[in-house]
Amino acid sequence: MDLQEAVGVHSVFKSYGSGKNKLEVLIGINLTVTRGNIYGLLGPSGCGKTTLLRCLLGRLPFDGGVITTLGKPPLSAGHGVPGRMVGYMPQEVALYNEFTIKETLRYFGRLNDMSMELVAKRTDFLVNFLHLPGDNRMVKTLSGGQKRRVSFCVALLHEPPLLILDEPTVGVDPLLRSSIWQHLIEIVQTGETTIILTTHYIEEARAADMVGLMRHGILLAESPPADLLMVHQSETLEAVFLKLCTEEIPDDPEGDKAEISISAAHRYQSMPQVEVVSPKVDAGGSGIDDERTPLLANHTHPNSISKSLSHSSSTTEVKTEWKSSCSSSLNNIFALIIKDLLKMWRNIPLLVFQFIMPSIQLCFFCLAVGGDLKNVPVAVVNQDSPPILSTSYLKSISSSIVDLQYHDNFADGYNAVLENKAWALLYFNTSFTMDLITRARNPTNATSEIIDGGSVHVYQDITNQQISLSLTQELLSAFETFARNTLYSMGFNPGAADIPIKFEDPVYGDTSLQFTDYMAPGIICTVTFFMAVGLTSLSFITERKEGLLDRSMVAGVTPVEVMIAHICSQFFVLVVQISLLLIVAIGIFKVPHLGSIVLVFLLTLLQGLGGMAYGFLISSLCDEEYSAIQISLASFYPCVLLSGIIWPLEAMPSALRYISIALPQTIPTDAMRGILLRGWGLEYLTVGLGIVVIFGWTIGLLLLSAIVLKIRKI
Structure with missing residues (x-):
C-alpha cells in the first residue's frame, strides 16, 4: 500500500434489501484520500455520502470491494479505526443533553485515553476558538448552531490523524465558517492529519485539496477543485456539479446504474492530463502555495487521482500500536460508567422513582390481595x-x-x-x-x-x-x-x-398463612425482574436514534462494554430497589421469612440481573421505543400466569407445565418459597437449582444480546 494513501476505497458496493426491493446505495465507488489532505465529498442528500463514511469507519458492512483507513481495513486487530485514530462528527448533534460542555468533552476524552489536564487544555482552546459560551453551560440550553460546534469540538478534541466530518459547518455563521476552514487547513499543513468532510455549501469546498462529486451512489468525479473548474470551463464548483449531473449521469433511477458508472468512469479517465495550480490556502488564510501538481489518471481504479505533497513525508508510517485491548476496554467501561452515573444524577426525580417503584407495587399487592372479606x-x-x-x-x-x-x-x-x-x-x-x-x-x-x-x-x-x-x-x-x-x-x-379427620401440626407453615404469603415470593421475583427490564430495555434504542451510540462506538466502544458499564451503573439502583422491597415485604407486611435473608437477597438480585439482561436483548432487537415497550408488556403476563406465581403448576396441562418450568421465574419462585416459608438453605436442591437457573438465564440473555448486536453492527 502507498504510504501516502490515508484512505483507499476500491470498487466498493453497498445495497439494502433484496430482490425487487433491493436498493443500490454505493455502486463501484473508487476514491483515494492522500495523507495530509482535505477531501471534500459533495453530493445531494441520499446520494450515499453518509453510507460511505460509515463504511470507512467500520460501522457499516459493505457488499464488495476493499476499504483501507490509515493503512489497514477498519476493525482490523490492533487498529485504531474505529477508535482513537479517528475523530468523527456525524450529521446528528449526537450529544448528551444532560451534560455540560466540559462534561461532554471529558467523557469523550476518557474514551480516547486523554489525561484530564490535556482535556482541560483542549477544552479551553476549542471553546474559545469556536466562540462557545462557558464550558459549564448545559448542552440542552444551547442553540442548534452551538450544539453543532460542540459536536465539532468532540471530533477535534484528541487531535486524531484522521478526521471524518459530516457537514461540520451547517448552522454556522460565515465568519466562524471561515475560521473553521482556516483551522482545518492549519492542522493539515502543520501536522499529519487527514480530513474527509461533506458539506452543503459546495463553494466552500474550493478550499479542499481534493473533491469528490457523488450522485446516485456513483462518484462522478474526483479531482482538485481547480482542475475541475479548468476542465469543465466553469467558474464555480456548483456549476461543475450541475453539469456533471445533467451530462455525465442521466437522471434515470430505473436505468442500469452500474453501466452508467462504468461509462462515466471511462469518460473521466480519458480526461486530458494538464499542469494546474492546486489551491492551497496558508494557515492565515491569505496566501496560496505555488506548489504545482500534475493531474494524473490512476490506472488501478478509474476514479482515483494521486497527488504528492511536499509536507507529507514518504517515510511516515501509520501508527497502529495502542495500549492493550484489556486496558483500553477497562478505560472505556470506566468512561461509560461515569457517563451513566452522571445521567442518573442529573435526573433525581426519575432516580427516586426507580428506587421506590418496586416497593410501591408490592404495597399494592399486599394491600389488595389475600385479605379477609369484609361486610x-x-x-x-x-x-x-x-x-x-x-x-x-x-x-x-x-x-x-x-x-x-x-x-x-x-x-x-x-x-x-x-x-x-x-x-x-x-x-x-x-x-x-x-x-x-x-x-x-x-x-x-x-x-x-x-x-x-x-x-x-x-x-x-x-x-x-x-x-x-x-x-x-x-x-x-x-x-x-x-x-x-x-x-x-x-x-x-x-x-x-368435629369432622372425623384430624389435622396435626403442619410440617411447614402454620394455619395462619394466607394466599398473600403463597404469592409474595413470586411477586418479589417478578417485580424485581420486570422493573430491571425497564432499566435497560431502552438503553441502546434512545442513544442509537440520537446518534450517541454510533459516536461512542466510532471512538472504540464495543456493545459488550456498553452492557457491562450499564450493568455496573444500574447495579446501585438495583441494590437500593431490592433493599427497599424486602424491607417493605418483611418489615412492614410481615411476609414470613424462616430462611436466610442473605439467600433471599442473592436470589432477588439475580432476578434483577436477569431482567437487565432481558432488557438488553429487547433493546438490541428493537429500533423504536414503542416496540421495546410492547415486547416488555407482552412478556409480563405469560411469566406471571405460567410461572406458578398465582396458581400451582399442578393445575396446568402437562405440556404447558414443561414450558412453565423453562421460564426464568418458575424454579426461582419455588426456591424463594422454600427459603421464606420453609427455611431451606443451599443444601436443598430446589434452592440451588433456582439460583443456577436464573444465573444461566442471565448469562444466556447477555450472550444472545451480544450476538444480536454483533450481527446488526450496532
Whole structure:
C-alpha cells in the first residue's frame, strides 16, 4: 500500500434489501484520500455520502470491494479505526443533553485515553476558538448552531490523524465558517492529519485539496477543485456539479446504474492530463502555495487521482500500536460508567422513582390481595319456630365478614341475590330447630324430610369464586362453632361435633398463612425482574436514534462494554430497589421469612440481573421505543400466569407445565418459597437449582444480546 494513501476505497458496493426491493446505495465507488489532505465529498442528500463514511469507519458492512483507513481495513486487530485514530462528527448533534460542555468533552476524552489536564487544555482552546459560551453551560440550553460546534469540538478534541466530518459547518455563521476552514487547513499543513468532510455549501469546498462529486451512489468525479473548474470551463464548483449531473449521469433511477458508472468512469479517465495550480490556502488564510501538481489518471481504479505533497513525508508510517485491548476496554467501561452515573444524577426525580417503584407495587399487592372479606351482604329468611338453634347458628357467623340482611319471606330473600344486593341467601324452614334435634338425638328415625328440615339451605351467587369459597368456608366454620357450643351447653363433649379427620401440626407453615404469603415470593421475583427490564430495555434504542451510540462506538466502544458499564451503573439502583422491597415485604407486611435473608437477597438480585439482561436483548432487537415497550408488556403476563406465581403448576396441562418450568421465574419462585416459608438453605436442591437457573438465564440473555448486536453492527 502507498504510504501516502490515508484512505483507499476500491470498487466498493453497498445495497439494502433484496430482490425487487433491493436498493443500490454505493455502486463501484473508487476514491483515494492522500495523507495530509482535505477531501471534500459533495453530493445531494441520499446520494450515499453518509453510507460511505460509515463504511470507512467500520460501522457499516459493505457488499464488495476493499476499504483501507490509515493503512489497514477498519476493525482490523490492533487498529485504531474505529477508535482513537479517528475523530468523527456525524450529521446528528449526537450529544448528551444532560451534560455540560466540559462534561461532554471529558467523557469523550476518557474514551480516547486523554489525561484530564490535556482535556482541560483542549477544552479551553476549542471553546474559545469556536466562540462557545462557558464550558459549564448545559448542552440542552444551547442553540442548534452551538450544539453543532460542540459536536465539532468532540471530533477535534484528541487531535486524531484522521478526521471524518459530516457537514461540520451547517448552522454556522460565515465568519466562524471561515475560521473553521482556516483551522482545518492549519492542522493539515502543520501536522499529519487527514480530513474527509461533506458539506452543503459546495463553494466552500474550493478550499479542499481534493473533491469528490457523488450522485446516485456513483462518484462522478474526483479531482482538485481547480482542475475541475479548468476542465469543465466553469467558474464555480456548483456549476461543475450541475453539469456533471445533467451530462455525465442521466437522471434515470430505473436505468442500469452500474453501466452508467462504468461509462462515466471511462469518460473521466480519458480526461486530458494538464499542469494546474492546486489551491492551497496558508494557515492565515491569505496566501496560496505555488506548489504545482500534475493531474494524473490512476490506472488501478478509474476514479482515483494521486497527488504528492511536499509536507507529507514518504517515510511516515501509520501508527497502529495502542495500549492493550484489556486496558483500553477497562478505560472505556470506566468512561461509560461515569457517563451513566452522571445521567442518573442529573435526573433525581426519575432516580427516586426507580428506587421506590418496586416497593410501591408490592404495597399494592399486599394491600389488595389475600385479605379477609369484609361486610359481604348475605340475605337471611328465618321461618324457624321457635328460632332457638337457628338464632344460635346465626350468632356464630362472624359479623366482620358477613353482613346479615333479614327478609320476611323466601321470595324477597331470593330476589336480593338475583338483584345483586346479596351474595347468598340463608333459608331456615319452620321446623329447623325441632328437626335438627331429632336427627341429632335419634339418627335412626331421621327421614329425608327431617334431614331436609334440619338443614340450612344456602342459595349462592358463585360468579365470583373467591367470594363464594370464602363465604362457604365461613358458613362451615360457623356451623362447627355452633355445634361445639351446643354440645358443650348440653353437657356433652364438644369434640364429638368435629369432622372425623384430624389435622396435626403442619410440617411447614402454620394455619395462619394466607394466599398473600403463597404469592409474595413470586411477586418479589417478578417485580424485581420486570422493573430491571425497564432499566435497560431502552438503553441502546434512545442513544442509537440520537446518534450517541454510533459516536461512542466510532471512538472504540464495543456493545459488550456498553452492557457491562450499564450493568455496573444500574447495579446501585438495583441494590437500593431490592433493599427497599424486602424491607417493605418483611418489615412492614410481615411476609414470613424462616430462611436466610442473605439467600433471599442473592436470589432477588439475580432476578434483577436477569431482567437487565432481558432488557438488553429487547433493546438490541428493537429500533423504536414503542416496540421495546410492547415486547416488555407482552412478556409480563405469560411469566406471571405460567410461572406458578398465582396458581400451582399442578393445575396446568402437562405440556404447558414443561414450558412453565423453562421460564426464568418458575424454579426461582419455588426456591424463594422454600427459603421464606420453609427455611431451606443451599443444601436443598430446589434452592440451588433456582439460583443456577436464573444465573444461566442471565448469562444466556447477555450472550444472545451480544450476538444480536454483533450481527446488526450496532
